[in-house]
Every structure is written in C-alpha cells, then in structure tokens.
Amino acid sequence: MEEYIVKWVILGVLCWTTTFMFVRSILPKRSFDFCNRTVSTIHASLAVYLASLSVEDWKCPVCPLGSKSSPQQMETLAVTVAYLIYDLICCFFDNHVSLDNSIHHLVSIVGIGAGLAYEMCGSEMVAALWITEISSPFLHMRELLKELGYRDTDLNLAADIAFAVIFTLARMVGGPYLTYVTLTADNPLLIKAMALGLQLVSTFWFYKIARMVRYKLVKRRAPKKVT
Template structure:
C-alpha cells in the first residue's frame, strides 16, 4: 500500500507543478485558464490510458467486475486520483463549481481510494473513468473556444455535437452497462456498488443539464434560421412580389 500512496502523492505534486508552470507561462490569463489546461491534458492522457486498459489490456469490465487489480490499472487510477485531489482542492479554494460537481469529485476520490485499498475492482472503476473522461477534452475545448471568441463558429458547433453524442452514448449508455455488470456481480464490495450507483445518478444529473442546454441551443438556432429566412425571402403582397 505504501508504494501506491507514494505514487498518488507524486501524481498530485506533478499536477500541482504543471499548474504552476502554466500560471507562469500564461501570466496574462486567469488562474482558471491554467487549471483548465491541466484538466485538458489529464483528460487526454487518462482517456488514452484507461481506454487501452479497458479495451485492450483487460480484463473485460463487463465480465470480470471485482477482479484483482493489475499493475497498469493501479498506475492509471493513482495518476487520476492525484489529479482529482488537485482539482477538488482548486475548486474549493476558488469556489468555482457547484454542489453537483463537488459531489462528483468527492465520490470519485472515495471510490478510487477504496479500490486501491481493497486491491480489487479497478477493472470496472477504470472503465467508468474511461467513459467519464472521454468527454472532458471536448468540454475544455468548448470553454477555450468561448474565451477566445471562437465558440459561435462551425468548430464550436462540432465540439458541442460530439460532446453531447459521446456523453449520451458512452457516459450514460456505456455507464449503465458497466453499472449493471457491477451490481449483478457478487464480487464487488457493496459499498463500492452504492458509490457506483451514486456516481451514475450524478451523471444523470449532468445529463439533465445537458438536455436543457441542447433545448436552449436548438431554440436559438431555430430563431436564427427563422430570422434568416425572413431576410432572404422577398416580401409578398396578394401573391405578387412586393415593390422594392
């Protein structure tokens, strides 16, 4: 257990140092800019690592829930746990996030600590990390596009589309699949099952917010197209083109 604790501490220190470097390199930017750069980098790295573990290295989370942790799974979760400790501390210090996000971070930290302590169930937790973090780079890209004034472009629309698509398909659909495998398996700890269920409920809470965003966005797009058609189509009077 001591090597795992040291690995988590090293991960935390690494993310803190990286954040400090970003702050030094981007003095003209806000602290949130540097923090989101760290978040973007973590999302890219952990998505690749957890995806490799879940899809290629194994064991398969849908059939081996509760199995013993592999060394690669331990490394990935230690890296992620260090990041979540950094991000939770940052959010609490700057008070930038709401209760739902703070609850999500707390559950994630407790779940990873439990899995690393028990020495099993990293298979399904790693899979949850994969389906959760795969949308994070898109979420951060959306924020950076907005900050740079490039959000209301085709690129911004593309980022929003793939973010919503991946969230619904992987985090909600894939998450439900993983959750079912976890709950029906006799191996995982009951407390871990309860935590996993709570995490999925948090994801459903995020889904509600995303659905509201999609509805607002569709309403704005419909209004924009309606106004555009009114400008482009000549006015008509009694079936004839109006005089200009």
C-alpha cells in the same frame, strides 16, 4: 493499499499542481479557469490512454469482474485520484465551487480510493474511468473556445454537439451497463455505492446537457432581429 500507490497519489497531486503552475506561467493573460481546464484536458487524454492500456481483454473490457487489480490498473487509478484531489482543491482557490461537481469529485475520490484500498475491481474501475473521461476534452474545449473569442460560433456549437453526443453514448449507454455489472458482481458495498452514485450524477448532468443543446439549437434557428 500498497505503500507505493500512496506515494503515487502524493506525487501525482504535486505533479498536477506543478503542471498548473507551469501552464499559468506561460499563459499569464489567461484566466485561472482557462489554465485549470488546460490541465484537466491533459489529464482526460492521459486517463483515457492509460485506461485503454490497462484493459486486459478488449473482447470483454470489464472482465474479469470483481478480480484483483493489476499493478497497471492501480497506477492508472492513482494518477486519476491524484488529479481529482488537485482539481477539487483548485476549485476552492478559484472560488468556483458547484455542488454537483463537488459531489462528483468526492464520490469519485472515495470510490477510487476504496478500489485502491481493496486492491480489487480494477477492470470495472478503469472502464468507469474511460467512460467518464472520454467526453472531458470536448467539455473543456467548449469553455476554452469561449475565452479565445469563439463564443456563439459554428466551431463552439460543433464542440457543444460533439461533447453532448460522446457524453450521451458513454454515460447513458455504457454507464448503465457498467453500473449493472458492478452491482451484480461480488464487489464491496462501497464500490457498488460509488458506481450507483456516479451514474445518478451522470444522469443529472445528461438532463442539464440536453437542455443546453436544445437551447443553443433553438437560439441558432431563431431569426435575427433587424436593427
């Protein structure tokens, strides 16, 4: 791994931590989770933007397969692995640790770290970054709206549905295709394992999201009790 990329990761962890502290200082009445999700929304938007810029050919976003990563792709991935390290540590400080989320973070950190170390698979990895982060702003918006007092409102339901639709299209349509091309290309075993692991976690989350949306829609249709 290039020395400057290691510096990017270290600097990135410090920058994301500083951003959280800044958000926390200007929103003192908001919860730890609210401030962290605000930082996560900033990262998701930045990650999608940087991943889009680093695509070499939009006619084939995952091409060239198994090739040497470009400097722009390496920098984009370094920004995200720094965020993932920050966010994983942040979850422990908030005492809000979930097994599936921790596994997702660890798989992503190891997978992206391997890609940075090998300096290859940049096309596949920025595509994976785009797919995984495109729905994240809506994921965090759902929780932010609840703390702002919009729980069980039409606005919150719209955020739920938008998140579910975008997640499904990205993770369950684009995700399997990206997993297939990553597994069949001449990529290191660790990269292939990361792609498969990420898709398995996405499938598990899809199951949970489908149940959530079904519950909310049934709840909205249920007749209100007359008191």
